[in-house]
Amino acid sequence: MRFFKPIFGVILFLSLILNVILYTKYRSRRALITINGQAVTKADMDGTLEQQYGALYKANIVRRLLIDQEAHQKGVAPTDQEVEEEFNKRKEADWQYAQRLTNAPWEIDEAKAAIREEMEQKQLLAYDIKVTDEEIKEEYAAHPVLYDEANRAHGELVAVLNDSRTEDIHRLMAQTQPHITAETIRQNFPNEVLFLGDNGKFTFFQALGTQTNHDLFSMQSGEARVMPAGELQALLGARRLVVRLNEIIPGHRADLNDPLVLKKIRLNVALRRAPPAQELLSNLLAKAKVDYDDPGDKERVERFFFPEGARPAPK
Numbered sequence: 001m002r003f004f005k006p007i008f009g010v011i012l013f014l015s016l017i018l019n020v021i022l023y024t025k026y027r028s029r030r031a032l033i034t035i036n037g038q039a040v041t042k043a044d045m046d047g048t049l050e051q052q053y054g055a056l057y058k059a060n061i062v063r064r065l066l067i068d069q070e071a072h073q074k075g076v077a078p079t080d081q082e083v084e085e086e087f088n089k090r091k092e093a094d095w096q097y098a099q100r101l102t103n104a105p106w107e108i109d110e111a112k113a114a115i116r117e118e119m120e121q122k123q124l125l126a127y128d129i130k131v132t133d134e135e136i137k138e139e140y141a142a143h144p145v146l147y148d149e150a151n152r153a154h155g156e157l158v159a160v161l162n163d164s165r166t167e168d169i170h171r172l173m174a175q176t177q178p179h180i181t182a183e184t185i186r187q188n189f190p191n192e193v194l195f196l197g198d199n200g201k202f203t204f205f206q207a208l209g210t211q212t213n214h215d216l217f218s219m220q221s222g223e224a225r226v227m228p229a230g231e232l233q234a235l236l237g238a239r240r241l242v243v244r245l246n247e248i249i250p251g252h253r254a255d256l257n258d259p260l261v262l263k264k265i266r267l268n269v270a271l272r273r274a275p276p277a278q279e280l281l282s283n284l285l286a287k288a289k290v291d292y293d294d295p296g297d298k299e300r301v302e303r304f305f306f307p308e309g310a311r312p313a314p315k
Helices: 004-029 042-073 080-093 095-103 105-125 133-142 163-174 182-188 232-236 259-272 277-287 296-305
Strands: 031-035 038-041 151-160 193-196 202-206 224-228 240-249
Touching (some): 042 105, 042 277, 042 296, 080 095, 080 105, 080 202, 095 105, 105 259, 133 259, 151 163, 151 182, 163 224, 163 240, 182 193, 277 296
Antiparallel strands (some): 031 038, 151 202, 151 240
């Protein structure tokens, strides 16, 4: 009996290995979708995606890895916190960007990866460019709005799609005891309201020293107002806007002694003198060892890097 135990263990192990091999071999033939009895397998889907997007996807991977590797090698790769901060700033400044990611949260990781790549590429382009203290002062004097912290008004912005509902929605938005939430308003007026911004929170900006959005910045906390839809009428079909102000956060002038401010100014000045991004990519490709399973991928991938065929000579 003891003789059969090790044999049984070997058989069990070999059976497990065989099952793994068979699963790996045949899973691509398993139907993922069946339409009127016709199966669409993983192999069908992979083949279609490879044919339509394979070269572009590979080019994106090559570019992203080359830039990321070089940024880490030179010590200019951003931290996760820096990427997260930039991501949040973009959502706050661009309600359409925020709205898209709210509606498609599966795209958030890719959005952050794109931000990381952009930050790394800028740092690499500016890496060897020296910026003087005098240039920093001149840059700030010429473009203070790029570096000053603007006044911000946080609130809720509702695009009303049915004009006959405007007053009802305004009355609810203005109610403070109790405070009526955005979710409650959505439930009361299904398909008739759109809350714009990052998960229903909208930010208005006012550059220091300007009267931009003056009417909004004159509102009191908790106040709600009806406003014309403006360009959102054509974009969203909005009839009116209802704004509820939650808080105003005062801005401030940039501190030229702040290392983060100086880093931002230096980067912007340097980028104006930086070589084209294609030159950076050409140099990274020239010194990299990139092996392709399909020999034709080399030409196809580089065509996405240099669509006009004008690949700069590596330095």
